[in-house]
Amino acid sequence: MEAAGGEESPEVRGAAAAAEPSFSGSRATSAKPVWASLEEATQMKTEGNAFYREKNIRSAIGRYHRALLVLRGLDSEVLASVKGFGPEIPALTTEQEALLRNTQVDCYNNLAACLLQRQSVDYARVREYSLRVLQWRPGDVKALYRAGVATLELGDAETAKQYLTQACREQPNDANVRKHLQRAEEKLNRELQKEKAMYREMFSSSLKSSSGEGINQTNRAGEGV
Known part of the structure; x- marks a missing residue:
């Protein structure tokens, strides 16, 4: 395998940013019903999977990144750190919470797989995304x-x-x-x-x-x- 190196692409930076708290993400997601946001993220993940099977790694990374951005606005762990900023969203049901977390896990897992397919592999990012998965699914x-x-x-x-x-x-x-x-x-x-x-x-x-x-x-x- 090739050593890590090269400038980090915009879509990979976006995927990393999806894990960080953002006030705008909370406001954007709260404008639509929770189930609609979850379905949108799931659809983005499905499209990412299709691009991955077609070896279109750049587009796959972009879809997983967008899915994570949508989910960020619903994640209770993220919202707890920005409580008091922007409109509140209803608490997720157990079923919604499970779908959110499973979709996040799949996206991070798939992002790691995508990065390993690149000519210049960013192993630090691969490890970061894999450890996020292990945090939720040891x-x-x-x-x-x-x-x-x-x-x-x-x-x-x-x-x-x-x-x-x-x-x-x-x-x-x-x-x-x-x-x-x-x-x-x-x-x-x-x-x-x-x-x-x-x-x-x-x-x-x-x-x-x-x-x-x-x-x-x-x-x-x-x-x-």
């Missing part, structure tokens, strides 16, 4: 796998191994999960061997230094009359 195998891959590419093999090990427990026959888990273990082993070699060199240098001091002391003792 055992999600796809999010665990993508968080593991992204974390490994970002250089943290130990944490990556934890994500990938959990994903492997859930799907032991998944070849991709096993492959990246093996990569994490091999990287950890290389780091361990490198650390051992460094300590051996330090120990060897210390012995040579001590030996040299002993010889000098012996020579000085033989110089006496």
